[in-house]
Amino acid sequence: MIRMGSAQDIAVTPVIGTILVISIMIAAIGIILAWGIPYMERMREYSEVQNILTQFRNINDVVKEVCREGENTTTIVRVTMREGNIYLDPKGDRIVIFYSTNTSKDYNFSISDLDNYNESIFIKCNQNFQCNATATWLNDSVSYSTTRNIGPSGEWFKFNRNLEGMVEIDLLDNNTGEEIGRIWIFDLGSLCYKLTKRGFYRILVENGAIISSNSPEGGYLEGAYCWKKGKNLAMRIYQLNVDSGVSLSGPATYRFVLKSNKTALRENRNKTTYNLKIQVHGDSREAWYSYFVRDLGFRRDGDTIYLPSYTHTNALTFSLTHFVCDISYGGIG
Incomplete structure (x- = not known):
């Protein structure tokens, strides 16, 4: 004997279907919001x-x-x-180029503190000598010189204005009067x-x-x-x-x-x-x-x-x- 469904069962079926459709739509919208829109924004960027x-x-x-x-x-x-x-x-960015220029003996120097955009520079050299440093600001040709005894332990050279813009620093060995190195600073x-x-x-x-x-x-x-x-x-x-x-x-x-x-x-x-x-x-x-x-x-x-x-x-x-x-x-x- 076949049992016939009640009218109440028949009415419930469309409701379940509607709920499933709504759930799928909500999930799809969620996927679009969570992934699709950010993806499209990234592609636009x-x-x-x-x-x-x-x-x-x-x-x-x-x-x-x-x-x-x-x-x-x-x-x-x-x-x-x-x-x-x-x-x-x-x-x-600031680029600093420096090198030795006197081949009579090995002058190998290093510098630091040029990331502070102030008036000072710290110089070390493998040779011990009295160093004259002359800074020239290339935009207006103003120059300033200072002298220090340097060696492997290094020494501070302080000038009368900030080392910024475009600056050339020439290094001389005061004992011989010869140029031994050069530093270029370019902002x-x-x-x-x-x-x-x-x-x-x-x-x-x-x-x-x-x-x-x-x-x-x-x-x-x-x-x-x-x-x-x-x-x-x-x-x-x-x-x-x-x-x-x-x-x-x-x-x-x-x-x-x-x-x-x-x-x-x-x-x-x-x-x-x-x-x-x-x-x-x-x-x-x-x-x-x-x-x-x-x-x-x-x-x-x-x-x-x-x-x-x-x-x-x-x-x-x-x-x-x-x-x-x-x-x-x-x-x-």
């Missing part, structure tokens, strides 16, 4: 970062072209941004883009290079100009001269004015260069160090990188070209 990266590469090429054209060459570049922030940073300045809505993205135009990063420190570096072949090393410094810091946000097309300010050959095939070392101070230090180690054969020792093998009996031929490009905010449109 990635698209914006790639858009800025392409524009910054073009700007970096224009900076080099303006510098090649000569002093007072001026042009306008534009950046179209949908979200994030753009900064003009007057300091940027590179930068054009910077940051997007930190859901992750961290940063792109820099700095020193003729593009640095892209998804973390507050380090990053991938491309486009820098340093050349090494055999015992010859050539470096170019592209310094962005920013009058004052600028921070821009919001969707718009922003104009920037580029003007070639100065070009100088700081070292012209100096054939007595040895114990060449570099320090970088700033958020992109690791990106710069990775570049020098990977592409040019430098080695790292703490906060300093150096070229091995080049000593006073096996000197390097070194050239250093310095470009200064003024950059300023020119408005919207």
Whole structure:
């Protein structure tokens, strides 16, 4: 005998079906909210970062072209941004290049305290002698000299103004009157883009290079100009001269004015260069160090990188070209 379902059973079935459909819809909406929307936002951010990266590469090429054209060459570049922030940073990372120049004996010196942007520097040398240090601020040609007895234990050299911007420090052995080394300090300045809505993205135009990063420190570096072949090393410094810091946000097309300010050959095939070392101070230090180690054969020792093998009996031929490009905010449109 077949038992027929009651009217109440028949009424319950659609209700259960409706509940299942609603449950599935709620689960689907939850998946979209928890995964789909964040994914779409990340893809939108990635698209914006790639858009800025392409524009910054073009700007970096224009900076080099303006510098090649000569002093007072001026042009306008534009950046179209949908979200994030753009900064003009007057300091940027600091690069310090130092080396010995007297091959009569081995002068091997090290420096420290140049990350504080003050008027002092600490210098050590493997030789004991009376050292005269003359600092020249290259933007206005002001010079100041100070003398100390130095050796392996080191000594502080204090000048009458902060060591910042662009500074050359010449080191002389007062006992012989001969130059024994040179220090270059360049605050590179930068054009910077940051997007930190859901992750961290940063792109820099700095020193003729593009640095892209998804973390507050380090990053991938491309486009820098340093050349090494055999015992010859050539470096170019592209310094962005920013009058004052600028921070821009919001969707718009922003104009920037580029003007070639100065070009100088700081070292012209100096054939007595040895114990060449570099320090970088700033958020992109690791990106710069990775570049020098990977592409040019430098080695790292703490906060300093150096070229091995080049000593006073096996000197390097070194050239250093310095470009200064003024950059300023020119408005919207």
